[in-house]
Amino acid sequence: xxxxAKSPWIIHYDASSCNGCDIEILACLTPMxxxxxxxxxxxxxxxxADIFVVTGSINEANREVIQNIYNQMPDPKVVVAVGICAxxxxxxxxxxxxxxxxDKLIPVDVYVPGCAARPESIIDGIVTAWGILEEKLKxxxxxxxxxxxxxxxxxxxxxxxxx
Amino acid sequence: xxNIVWAIVFIxxxxxxxxxxxxxxxKITAHMQGRVGPSILQPFYDVGKLFEKEQTVVNETQxxxxxxxxxxxxxxxxxxxxxxxxLLVVFALTLAQIFLVLGAxxxxxxxxxxxxERELLQIMAYEPMVILTAVGMFVATKSFNVSDIASSxxxxxxxxxxIFLGFLYVLTIKLRKSPFDxxxxxxxxxxxxxxVTTEFSGPSLGLIEITHxxxxxxxxxxxxxxxxxxxxxxxxxxxxxYLLEILIDNTNARVKWQLVVKSSWLIAAIVGMVNxxxxxxxxxxxx
Ligand code: SF4
Numbered sequence: 345x346x347x348x349a350k351s352p353w354i355i356h357y358d359a360s361s362c363n364g365c366d367i368e369i370l371a372c373l374t375p376m377x378x379x380x381x382x383x384x385x386x387x388x389x390x391x392x393a394d395i396f397v398v399t400g401s402i403n404e405a406n407r408e409v410i411q412n413i414y415n416q417m418p419d420p421k422v423v424v425a426v427g428i429c430a431x432x433x434x435x436x437x438x439x440x441x442x443x444x445x446x447d448k449l450i451p452v453d454v455y456v457p458g459c460a461a462r463p464e465s466i467i468d469g470i471v472t473a474w475g476i477l478e479e480k481l482k483x484x485x486x487x488x489x490x491x492x493x494x495x496x497x498x499x500x501x502x503x504x505x506x507x
Numbered sequence: 508x509x510n511i512v513w514a515i516v517f518i519x520x521x522x523x524x525x526x527x528x529x530x531x532x533x534k535i536t537a538h539m540q541g542r543v544g545p546s547i548l549q550p551f552y553d554v555g556k557l558f559e560k561e562q563t564v565v566n567e568t569q570x571x572x573x574x575x576x577x578x579x580x581x582x583x584x585x586x587x588x589x590x591x592x593x594l595l596v597v598f599a600l601t602l603a604q605i606f607l608v609l610g611a612x613x614x615x616x617x618x619x620x621x622x623x624e625r626e627l628l629q630i631m632a633y634e635p636m637v638i639l640t641a642v643g644m645f646v647a648t649k650s651f652n653v654s655d656i657a658s659s660x661x662x663x664x665x666x667x668x669x670i671f672l673g674f675l676y677v678l679t680i681k682l683r684k685s686p687f688d689x690x691x692x693x694x695x696x697x698x699x700x701x702x703v704t705t706e707f708s709g710p711s712l713g714l715i716e717i718t719h720x721x722x723x724x725x726x727x728x729x730x731x732x733x734x735x736x737x738x739x740x741x742x743x744x745x746x747x748x749y750l751l752e753i754l755i756d757n758t759n760a761r762v763k764w765q766l767v768v769k770s771s772w773l774i775a776a777i778v779g780m781v782n783x784x785x786x787x788x789x790x791x792x793x794x
Contacts, residue, residue, distance in 0.1 A: 346556075347552050347555030347556040347559055348556050348559055348560075350552035350555075350556065351553045351555070351556040375540060375541040375542045378543050378544070380533075380537065380542065380544060380545055381537075381542070381543045381544055381545055382545070383545050383546075383549050383552055383553065388700060388701070389700045389701045389705055391705065391706065391707070391708040392701060392704075392708060392712065394556070394560070416563075418560050418561040418562070418563045418709050419560070419561040420560070420561075
């Protein structure tokens with residue numbers, strides 16, 4: 345067992361979720377579920393994170409934010425999509441401003457369905473993510489740099505960077 | 508006077524002790540919050556993990572500064588445990604801290620900048636009290652050498668209780684505990700992300716963690732100096748002081764930097780100066 349699985353630090357991003365799934369993620373940190381006993385820390389800093397936990401169906405405003413966070417995370421990293429919105433777009437998938445599931449933008453490793461996903465299943469998803477992290481470390485998988493080329497060219501955005 | 512053996516013992520043992528202290532700290536903190544908490548070996552797992560990660564930096568010089576931070580912190584602690592000059596120890600400590608600030612300034616990131624600025628303010632806040640502590644030790648034991656102070660039979664704590672209280676106050680800043688964890692903290696991420704360490708990742712962040720362990724052991728050694736006349740009381744005092752720091756950490760919210768600087772200078776000026784003046788008066792003028 346590598347140290348990665350004993351100390352998975354997460355970054356949580358709300359990609360236009362209804363806040364239901366986010367409250368369930370925060371519930372995992374409370375004394376009731378206490379995920380810190382597994383060494384899980386909610387870092388809030390992509391450069392320190394190993395697991396990217398995303399909730400909600402992406403809208404146009406946070407496409408780039410998600411890609412930027414993903415690109416800034418050092419390898420090995422995994423993405424966990426929490427809630428049916430993050431998995432497929434859920435009830436919002438037909439909306440004009442919604443991209444759909446997180447996997448439309450970045451590679452997703454674990455899908456945690458549910459509306460809202462229960463804390464138990466979120467913890468289960470993150471535990472599954474450890475195994476994938478270890479596998480990625482063993483196989484030295486380097487994650488791709490993601491970007492919305494068309495989108496970027498259209499809006500003349502700068503390349504994703506530290507800021 | 509300089510005892511190389513103790514310096515080597517410090518270099519080898521301090522990371523283990525410091526890491527365990529950090530682990531016990533997290534466990535006690537968790538229990539205070541009604542949680543189970545991670546294993547007490549968790550800090551070692553964290554650092555092990557950081558060394559397994561990829562090194563991504565904005566600016567290569569960051570790594571250089573992180574390494575300088577480690578080297579000078581080890582130098583500070585080794586000099587202290589070898590029984591060197593206390594003033595030199597204090598200056599080396601400041602230099603080490605400045606390297607961390609430079610490392611944070613090396614990356615062009617707003618959060619890193621805010622953290623670095625706050626770190627500088629913290630240094631400004633605790634420095635007068637730390638120097639006063641060294642002076643107080645000198646007045647009490649007539650020596651600046653750690654070896655003399657530690658082996659002195661004078662009950663230092665009884666001569667400079669005010670300075671001890673002042674030192675405890677700034678110790679909270681040095682250990683990065685609430686309410687003074689303004690420059691970097693695991694709890695402030697909505698505000699400054701991770702402050703000074705925002706732009707460090709992977710192995711260089713691991714180095715910074717290890718440096719914190721060295722620093723903790725060195726600071727606890729500093730607390731011990733007040734009780735050097737009786738090793739048993741000394742060790743008990745060190746443990747009580749650290750438990751007190753954990754309690755303070757868990758019962759206080761972070762304050763603004765203005766309060767940190769003002770209050771620590773005020774404390775240094777009041778308890779530190781009054782204590783020194785009383786000591787001079789009692790010993791009948793300048794020793
Ligand atoms: S899955 Fe349900 S609870 Fe979660 S963000 Fe979507 S609508 Fe809200």
